[in-house]
Amino acid sequence: MKVYNTLTKKKEEFVPIEENKVKMYVCGPTVYGLIHIGNARPYVIFDTIRRYMEYKGYEVTYVQNFTDVDDKIIKRANEEGVSTDVITERYIKEAIKDAEGLNVEPATYNPRATKEMPHIIEMIKTLVDRGYAYEKNGSVYYDTKAFPGYGKLSGKNLDDLIAGASNRVDVDTDKKSPADFVLWKPKKEGEPYWESPWSEGRPGWHIECSVMAKEYLGDTIDIHAGGEDLIFPHHENEIAQSEAANGKPFANYWLHNGFINVDNEKMSKSKGNFFTLRDIVAEVPYDVVRFFILNGHYRSPINFSRELMDAAGNGLMRIKNCVKGLNFHIENSEGEALTAAEEALVRDSAKFKADFEKAMDDDFNTADAIASIFEFVKFANTNVKETSTKAFGEAMLKGICELCDILGIKTADEAAEADTAEIEALIAERTAAKKARDFAKADEIRNRLSDMGVVIEDTRQGVRWSFK
Numbered sequence: 001m002k003v004y005n006t007l008t009k010k011k012e013e014f015v016p017i018e019e020n021k022v023k024m025y026v027c028g029p030t031v032y033g034l035i036h037i038g039n040a041r042p043y044v045i046f047d048t049i050r051r052y053m054e055y056k057g058y059e060v061t062y063v064q065n066f067t068d069v070d071d072k073i074i075k076r077a078n079e080e081g082v083s084t085d086v087i088t089e090r091y092i093k094e095a096i097k098d099a100e101g102l103n104v105e106p107a108t109y110n111p112r113a114t115k116e117m118p119h120i121i122e123m124i125k126t127l128v129d130r131g132y133a134y135e136k137n138g139s140v141y142y143d144t145k146a147f148p149g150y151g152k153l154s155g156k157n158l159d160d161l162i163a164g165a166s167n168r169v170d171v172d173t174d175k176k177s178p179a180d181f182v183l184w185k186p187k188k189e190g191e192p193y194w195e196s197p198w199s200e201g202r203p204g205w206h207i208e209c210s211v212m213a214k215e216y217l218g219d220t221i222d223i224h225a226g227g228e229d230l231i232f233p234h235h236e237n238e239i240a241q242s243e244a245a246n247g248k249p250f251a252n253y254w255l256h257n258g259f260i261n262v263d264n265e266k267m268s269k270s271k272g273n274f275f276t277l278r279d280i281v282a283e284v285p286y287d288v289v290r291f292f293i294l295n296g297h298y299r300s301p302i303n304f305s306r307e308l309m310d311a312a313g314n315g316l317m318r319i320k321n322c323v324k325g326l327n328f329h330i331e332n333s334e335g336e337a338l339t340a341a342e343e344a345l346v347r348d349s350a351k352f353k354a355d356f357e358k359a360m361d362d363d364f365n366t367a368d369a370i371a372s373i374f375e376f377v378k379f380a381n382t383n384v385k386e387t388s389t390k391a392f393g394e395a396m397l398k399g400i401c402e403l404c405d406i407l408g409i410k411t412a413d414e415a416a417e418a419d420t421a422e423i424e425a426l427i428a429e430r431t432a433a434k435k436a437r438d439f440a441k442a443d444e445i446r447n448r449l450s451d452m453g454v455v456i457e458d459t460r461q462g463v464r465w466s467f468k
């Protein structure tokens with residue numbers, strides 16, 4: 001299995017620290033509002049990578065934090081006149097609901113910064129003791145010049161960073177160097193705070209992730225992941241903190257997803273060009289959003305548009321219709337053993353799984369993996385006939401569903417199942433009307449079904465239906 005490592009800028013063979021185990025940390029959202037569709041991308045992508053690793057036999061410990069102390073959270077709490085806890089509890093709940101909707105497996109741990117204060121203070125103390133951090137007026141800063149590897153992830157040069165930052169008017173004069181960053185800052189009036197040796201205050205954002213990765217996974221982890229906007233400064237600073245405090249390499253593989261853009265600009269809350277996931281799922285189901293995200297390679301930018309979302313919906317429907325047709329065949333046919341010809345076809349169909357794995361082994365190319373599922377669907381649609389055995393239908397169904405499952409694509413979703421009961425009741429009514437030779441009623445029901453996006457086909461095995 002090859003993965004692209006941002007640290008080395010190469011695709012490398014994945015070798016875990018411990019055989020068959022993967023320790024994975026994914027930076028989670030800052031919880032001051034509903035997640036937008038850009039935030040949904042790392043959720044879906046790193047969940048899919050985890051699922052594929054689990055399929056390959058790895059035991060994955062998956063940690064995704066919630067950043068629950070931040071200026072934006074405080075601002076939101078003040079606007080609503082409530083405590084920051086009310087805001088964070090609310091949006092953590094909503095983020096979990098969205099993750100469930102996207103069929104993201106629950107993380108092994110979801111740590112929160114506010115619950116890790118003693119460990120955060122301990123790591124800052126270690127950095128001060130080891131000469132990598134200094135205190136000034138109640139703040140603690142990381143001394144970037146003390147860490148020789150600073151810039152190794154982002155490829156930035158410390159001198160250039162210093163020169164760039166020195167020109168800024170808002171440069172903090174308590175810092176020894178403008179490239180230094182905050183580990184601890186004193187509270188301002190009305191802000192939440194914690195006691196510490198330096199001041200009553202709160203931690204900077206970067207230190208939280210270094211601490212939570214260490215607490216839940218250890219000093220050196222296999223995979224650290226997040227969106228590509230986090231490479232600098234967030235992940236660069238995490239490396240500087242963790243490696244200086246622990247005296248060991250921090251993460252062996254750094255994985256970053258590309259952006260979801262709107263008109264070729266990153267979707268973000270600060271630019272205001274965002275759609276919350278809730279806005280989107282009011283119109284298209286969650287599983288279409290997941291499928292839309294998986295249709296592109298995770299490192300490529302994807303443009304958000306209604307047309308692409310509709311195309312994803314149509315693609316997913318093709319898979320679901322095939323699964324529905326196979327289930328119909330299984331219910332209405334016989335033959336527990338494959339014929340010789342069917343055995344040969346099942347052997348042929350092994351190539352779709354092989355292509356799927358080849359695509360996923362090459363840096364998780366979900367776009368090509370989905371293409372092999374479509375090939376499988378085409379093969380099943382062509383080869384499963386009314387005369388085929390039940391066993392053949394089952395073999396095709398199992399093969400397609402296994403691949404969909406690895407990508408977290410649900411082949412039968414709850415919304416469709418709810419519709420199913422209604423559709424099947426109408427079909428039964430139409431069959432009864434036809435039997436009673438009430439063709440006007442039968443046609444009227446057919447039209448009603450058509451308005452619901454359902455096409456029906458009268459076959460020798462009974463009425464078969466699918467979505468248009």
Ligand code: AMP
Pocket residue numbers: 027028029030037038039040041042226227228229230257258259260261266267268
């Ligand atoms: P935030 O709440 O902004 O810290 O973002 C949470 C996660 O979503 C991080 O991994 C970000 O890198 C990622 N992210 C934010 N915006 C986008 C976007 N437009 N496209 C893809 N990923 C994004």
Ligand code: ZN
Pocket residue numbers: 026027028209234
């Ligand atoms: Zn982080």
